[in-house]
Amino acid sequence: MSAKKVIKAIRSYSSFLISSHVGAEGDALGGELALASLLTRLGKSAYIVNSDRPPDNYAFLPGVKKIRGNLSKDKFQAAFIIDCPDKQRIGNVLKLIDQAKPIINIDHHMDNKKFGQVNWIDSKASSVGEMIYRLFHLTQTKLTRNDALNIYTAMLTDTGSFRHANTDSTTHLIAGELLQLGIEPAKIYSRIYENNSMQDAAIVAKIISRMSFAVKNKIAWVKINKGILKKMKSRHEILDKIFDFAKSIKTVKTVIVFCQVDEHRVKLSLRSKSPIDVQKIAKLFSGGGHKCASGCTIKGSLKEAEQKVLKEIKKALNARY
Ligand SMILES: [Mn+2]
Incomplete structure (x- = not known):
């Protein structure tokens, strides 16, 4: 099991950089913070360095203020990269990790490129947060309430509030154990999802009013311009x-x-209710993700991207129905 190799790596070094993908959100942030806490408790130095600032709705996560945008290279011996399927997605922080620094790669994306010296990839895990939870157990480190809050946030956000197909009995058992440490699910949910500005709400309404549908309303899509x-x-x-x-x-x-x-790039986010595998669609355009949620970037205008992708989705739907 690669989790054991991760623990061996933790024992081999005394200082770590922790990072994730650009635009880090619930799973990345919660996972990083829980991992930093674990490493500290094991007597190690840990520094979280991200390419982007944490979004405001995650400002309540314990330790989030310690997340930095830079670090001197002599501060760490090895780097943890979590929740990040390929090296390029690390963003600016990649510059800090020169060839000489070993990378410990922890992820649950099926298409992870295994770019680390140690790779622990578990596509069955609901979230990276859940994998960090397992590291606590394997190292017999007791979870604090703050750890529970960070890990719960990771699981909550990556399972779409325990609704997506990656939610199973293990996810709920772990969530149950975290709740026993005194965290409050309603409050956490509210901080993350009931915290939008009026301006954002107006944007949601506008985008939804312009939604398009095709193939007997089986495909729904929206185009969001630069403005x-x-x-x-x-x-x-x-x-x-x-x-x-x-x-x-x-x-x-x-x-x-x-x-x-x-002007020249369109970023796509795809979601699916079975049976369409959107990861396969994203892969056609050098993207990736999960079966039910994936993404890619296409060169060209909004109109061009729309035409290309709809063609592929219609093909996939035709093969199914
Ligand atoms: Mn994740």
């Missing part, structure tokens, strides 16, 4: 609301959000 994208403060939560709305429609099987990053 609107700039106005979106809590991008993640806005996208979640759009996905939830579209998926709530009985006929809808696949939802796509096209975001115009700049």
Whole structure:
């Protein structure tokens, strides 16, 4: 089991950098904070360094203020990269990890590129937070209430509040154990999901009113241009609301959000209610993710990206129905 190799690596070094993917959110942040706490308790130095600032709705996570944007290279001997399927997604922090520093890669994305010296990839885990939870157990380190809060947040956000297909009995058993440490699920949910500004709510309403449908309303999609994208403060939560709305429609099987990053690039987020595997669609455009949630970036205009992707999804749907 690779978790044992992770523990061996923890024992071999005394100082660690911890990072994740660009735009770190619930699972990445909660996982990083719990891991930093574990390492500290094992007598190690741990520094979380991210390419982006944590979004405001995660400001309540214990330890989040310690997350930094830079670190001197002599401060750490090895680097943990968590929840990040490939090295490029680390963003600016990648510069800090030169060839000489070993990478310990912990992830639950099926398509992880195994870029570390140690790779612990478990695509069955609900979240990286759940994997960090296992490290606590394997090292017989007691979870504190703060650890529980960080790990619960990771699990909550990556399972879509315990609704997605990656939720199983293990997920709930662990969540139950975390609740016993005194964390309050309603409060946590509210801090993350009931914390949007009026401006964001207005954007959600506008985007939803422009939603398009095709193939007997099995495909739903929206296009977000550069102007609107700039106005979106809590991008993640806005996208979640759009996905939830579209998926709530009985006929809808696949939802796509096209975001115009700049004149030449469109970033796609895809969600699916079975049986369409959106990871396969994302892969056609060099992206990745999970069966029910994936993403990719396409060169071209919004219109071009829309045409290319809809063609592929229609093909996949035709093969199914
Ligand atoms: Mn994750």
